Amino acid sequence: MISRLLRTVSNRRAFLGAGALLPLAPLVAGLGNSAAAGEHARVQTASTHAGNHTGDHAGGMTTVGTVDHARNGFDPYDMLTDWETGTLSRDDQGRPLRTFDITAVDVEIEIAPGIFFPAWTYNGRVPGPALRATEGEQLRINFINNGSHPHSLHFHGIHGASMDGVAGAGLVGPGEHFVYEFSAHPFGCHLYHCHAVPLKRHVHKGLYGAFIVDPDPALHPEHEDVARSRQLGALENQDWQELIMVMNGFDTNFDDENEIYAVNTVAHEYMKRPIKIDKDRPVRIYLINITEFDPINSFHIHGNFFDYYDHGTTLTPTSKTIDTVMQCQAQRGIIEMSFHDHEPGRYMFHAHQSEFAELGWMSFFEVA
Amino acid sequence: MGWNRLAIGIPLLLLAVVALAVFAFDPLAKFGDGLPPEEALVVERVTADTGGIVAHIRGDGRDPVQIAQVQVDGAYWAFAQEPTGPLHRLAAAQITVPYPWVAGETHHMRFVTSTGATFEYTIDVARTSPAASPNILFSLALLGLFVGVVPVALGMMTLPLLRRMGSEGIVFAMALTIGLLAFLLVDTLSEGLELATEAASAFQGDVAVWMAAALTFLGLTAISRRSNLPTGGVALATWLALGIGFHNFGEGLSIGVALSVGNAALGSLLIVGFTVHNLSEGVAIVAPVSRRKVTFAMLVGWAALAGLPAVAGAWIGAFTFVPHWGAVFFGIAAGAILQVMIEVGRTIWSIRGSENESAPAGTAFAGFGAGVLVMYATAFLVQV
Numbered sequence: 001m002i003s004r005l006l007r008t009v010s011n012r013r014a015f016l017g018a019g020a021l022l023p024l025a026p027l028v029a030g031l032g033n034s035a036a037a038g039e040h041a042r043v044q045t046a047s048t049h050a051g052n053h054t055g056d057h058a059g060g061m062t063t064v065g066t067v068d069h070a071r072n073g074f075d076p077y078d079m080l081t082d083w084e085t086g087t088l089s090r091d092d093q094g095r096p097l098r099t100f101d102i103t104a105v106d107v108e109i110e111i112a113p114g115i116f117f118p119a120w121t122y123n124g125r126v127p128g129p130a131l132r133a134t135e136g137e138q139l140r141i142n143f144i145n146n147g148s149h150p151h152s153l154h155f156h157g158i159h160g161a162s163m164d165g166v167a168g169a170g171l172v173g174p175g176e177h178f179v180y181e182f183s184a185h186p187f188g189c190h191l192y193h194c195h196a197v198p199l200k201r202h203v204h205k206g207l208y209g210a211f212i213v214d215p216d217p218a219l220h221p222e223h224e225d226v227a228r229s230r231q232l233g234a235l236e237n238q239d240w241q242e243l244i245m246v247m248n249g250f251d252t253n254f255d256d257e258n259e260i261y262a263v264n265t266v267a268h269e270y271m272k273r274p275i276k277i278d279k280d281r282p283v284r285i286y287l288i289n290i291t292e293f294d295p296i297n298s299f300h301i302h303g304n305f306f307d308y309y310d311h312g313t314t315l316t317p318t319s320k321t322i323d324t325v326m327q328c329q330a331q332r333g334i335i336e337m338s339f340h341d342h343e344p345g346r347y348m349f350h351a352h353q354s355e356f357a358e359l360g361w362m363s364f365f366e367v368a
Numbered sequence: 369m370g371w372n373r374l375a376i377g378i379p380l381l382l383l384a385v386v387a388l389a390v391f392a393f394d395p396l397a398k399f400g401d402g403l404p405p406e407e408a409l410v411v412e413r414v415t416a417d418t419g420g421i422v423a424h425i426r427g428d429g430r431d432p433v434q435i436a437q438v439q440v441d442g443a444y445w446a447f448a449q450e451p452t453g454p455l456h457r458l459a460a461a462q463i464t465v466p467y468p469w470v471a472g473e474t475h476h477m478r479f480v481t482s483t484g485a486t487f488e489y490t491i492d493v494a495r496t497s498p499a500a501s502p503n504i505l506f507s508l509a510l511l512g513l514f515v516g517v518v519p520v521a522l523g524m525m526t527l528p529l530l531r532r533m534g535s536e537g538i539v540f541a542m543a544l545t546i547g548l549l550a551f552l553l554v555d556t557l558s559e560g561l562e563l564a565t566e567a568a569s570a571f572q573g574d575v576a577v578w579m580a581a582a583l584t585f586l587g588l589t590a591i592s593r594r595s596n597l598p599t600g601g602v603a604l605a606t607w608l609a610l611g612i613g614f615h616n617f618g619e620g621l622s623i624g625v626a627l628s629v630g631n632a633a634l635g636s637l638l639i640v641g642f643t644v645h646n647l648s649e650g651v652a653i654v655a656p657v658s659r660r661k662v663t664f665a666m667l668v669g670w671a672a673l674a675g676l677p678a679v680a681g682a683w684i685g686a687f688t689f690v691p692h693w694g695a696v697f698f699g700i701a702a703g704a705i706l707q708v709m710i711e712v713g714r715t716i717w718s719i720r721g722s723e724n725e726s727a728p729a730g731t732a733f734a735g736f737g738a739g740v741l742v743m744y745a746t747a748f749l750v751q752v
Contacts, residue, residue: 058446060466063444112480114434115437115481115484116483116484268444
């Protein structure tokens with residue numbers, strides 16, 4: 001019966017309390033008190049330890065080790081600015097035509113040091129390539145499914161039913177291919193993902209990516225400067241430090257809860273390698289939430305505020321001067337901010353669900 | 369080569385051929401496509417101190433387990449593994465996490481392997497694990513004395529009372545002893561089987577408990593028969609003290625483990641409960657000598673034999689306990705207790721025979737029932 005002692009918690013306090021009434025109390029209390037006495041020393045030791053292990057800012061709360069990005073074939077740091085612009089040509093009617101090639105392939109990826117996940121990917125990376133086009137262009141996406149299950153590309157954008165990437169409209173069996181064609185509308189910060197069923201499995205296995213449509217300045221005379229600053233390659237765009245951040249998660253033990261949360265897949269990566277920011281140039285973040293299983297995700301910046309363009313479909317902010325923004329799954333938007341007047345240093349940003357932050361969605365800007 | 373050697377050699381050779389054939393033809397190939405490795409892990413013991421939390425873990429799966437990350441309370445935390453590397457079946461390692469745990473509160477540990485599989489352990493109530501300092505050893509020894517030696521010694525003080533009883537009273541007392549032992553037997557066995565579920569499954573802890581019990585029982589029976597142990601008297605009292613000592617060692621173990629971290633629900637009231645609960649053990653030991661002359665030294669010896677193991681148990685439990693050895697130990701204790709029950713039964717039989725009375729079956733039954741009931745009733749004092 002005594003082993004029940006080892007497991008029963010509910011009435012523990014009652015017993016410890018009752019102990020104080022009895023002459024034996026000093027004995028057992030002695031064992032208990034040493035716990036209380038150890039408290040201060042312990043907390044200090046713990047943080048000192050952690051400091052030694054993981055650098056100044058983690059406080060012990062971190063994954064341990066490093067991910068082999070070369071083995072993965074993609075590096076979250078490079079992904080921040082890795083735009084896939086495809087190839088630009090003219091279609092038979094003389095309109096600009098942008099062509100992308102995407103192949104679905106099963107790859108095992110390292111999502112935190114030492115944790116390997118059997119992912120389904122677009123072009124071997126999670127998130128898939130960050131497609132970038134300009135408003136009004138004709139888009140042609142050649143999709144080959146080299147994976148083991150049927151997959152598709154379902155774009156969040158304006159297109160016809162036959163190009164929707166659902167069953168009967170561009171769902172592609174293993175070894176087959178399909179060409180999606182539509183024009184780039186509306187401008188904004190969008191995404192694409194697989195729409196094969198079961199949806200949850202196909203999404204959390206890694207089949208998603210950013211789909212950014214830059215506004216065509218000629219179509220927005222009232223905010224031409226803003227539109228120009230958004231257009232990749234335009235002179236007004238050069239000054240901006242543009243970053244793509246896809247908030248995602250991984251359910252490694254398939255219990256419908258994520259063991260890993262991250263921006264661009266690898267847990268704590270930007271905590272270990274802070275993102276370098278030039279304080280004199282403005283920052284624009286294309287933020288997309290594709291986290292499965294949890295209703296929302298969020299972005300919170302320390303020591304600063306930003307303007308936010310929900311879905312990126314406007315040229316004036318939908319929220320001004322906020323430091324936290326919440327997104328449901330597939331919601332996305334553009335964050336614009338400046339560190340111009342800030343002292344240099346590390347500025348933390350993370351999900352303001354502490355749970356997500358502590359499971360990997362924790363990052364730093366290194367402002368200089 | 370003689371026939372005897374052939375008789376051993378040929379089956380061994382064929383066995384090797386069969387093993388090779390299984391690997392060569394791999395009849396399971398059609399069933400195992402794409403299966404992930406079979407990982408399993410048991411957390412045997414967790415302690416906490418100023419440096420954080422230390423978990424003693426053991427690989428328990430067919431395939432090696434590589435701990436990739438460790439979560440405490442849903443947060444990835446810095447940790448160190450000693451020794452490093454993958455854990456093969458039954459290999460042990462120690463994981464140290466410098467986590468700022470909170471005294472008196474619950475913490476959840478989660479070990480994430482290289483495949484993303486997770487293994488969980490809950491520290492019900494975090495508290496500083498006793499370090500092996502003279503102070504702590506002394507406190508544990510004191511606990512052991514209160515739980516083991518004190519009640520046995522107090523129980524023995526009923527000897528003058530037993531001496532005044534008639535033979536029917538003695539039969540009652542002896543039957544009470546069997547009832548008490550029956551209770552301890554069930555308690556000890558269930559204890560062992562419960563621990564077996566916590567041990568690495570490769571140890572087959574439940575089988576180990578039964579085997580240890582059976583072998584101990586048979587071994588002690590053989591000793592008892594071969595040495596022509598006289599029924600009753602000093603020898604039986606010693607035998608009883610030994611069996612009860614086994615049980616008290618187990619109680620000591622459990623108390624030590626409970627104090628070591630997290631799971632302790634131990635308070636002073638509970639210690640007093642154990643003292644009361646174990647009182648009748650002293651009565652049981654002296655019941656066979658109620659008609660014999662005993663020296664003070666004998667009484668002291670029995671009290672020590674029955675009670676001191678609780679001290680040793682508390683020390684071992686607090687510092688070096690692992691569930692599979694615990695399970696085996698409880699099996700041994702169960703076997704010993706059963707053997708002592710048989711010896712006490714033989715003694716009752718001999719009392720009846722020597723005094724030529726009709727079988728006091730009613731008395732014996734009443735005694736047995738009283739023994740079980742006393743143990744059951746006082747067990748309420750140690751329920752949490």
